[in-house]
Amino acid sequence: MMPVPLSVHPGHNRVELHGQAGIPVRIHLTDRGREVPWNWEWNLHAVRADGNARSTRRALGELLFRDAGVYQLFAPGGMSGFEPIDGTTLVVRPLASGEDYLEVEVPLQRSEG
Numbered sequence: 001m002m003p004v005p006l007s008v009h010p011g012h013n014r015v016e017l018h019g020q021a022g023i024p025v026r027i028h029l030t031d032r033g034r035e036v037p038w039n040w041e042w043n044l045h046a047v048r049a050d051g052n053a054r055s056t057r058r059a060l061g062e063l064l065f066r067d068a069g070v071y072q073l074f075a076p077g078g079m080s081g082f083e084p085i086d087g088t089t090l091v092v093r094p095l096a097s098g099e100d101y102l103e104v105e106v107p108l109q110r111s112e113g
Helices: none
Strands: 023-031 045-048 056-059 062-065 069-074 088-092 102-107
Touching: 023 088, 045 062, 088 102
Parallel strands: 023 102
Antiparallel strands: 023 062, 045 069, 056 062, 069 088
């Protein structure tokens, strides 16, 4: 993003800022239908399938996306007791009227051993 010069003069000044709202997504990791507590050490994030966009961490259990699209979920920190989820498909769409978040469930598979 390039800085934009801004001039402010005595009297009335009008400044308009236009921004793009992100798309917040609540990720619900489940084990046999029960929610698994979120762990920051998993470093859960998503990368768009074309590789040109990624999520940012917003809050515990939430990822924020700038653009809609098909993403792949990754947990490079691993998830003890569960099979890797790396590459799990996640579809992010714009929020509908009245929606504050997208809610996504990701079922986990227990690892053997």
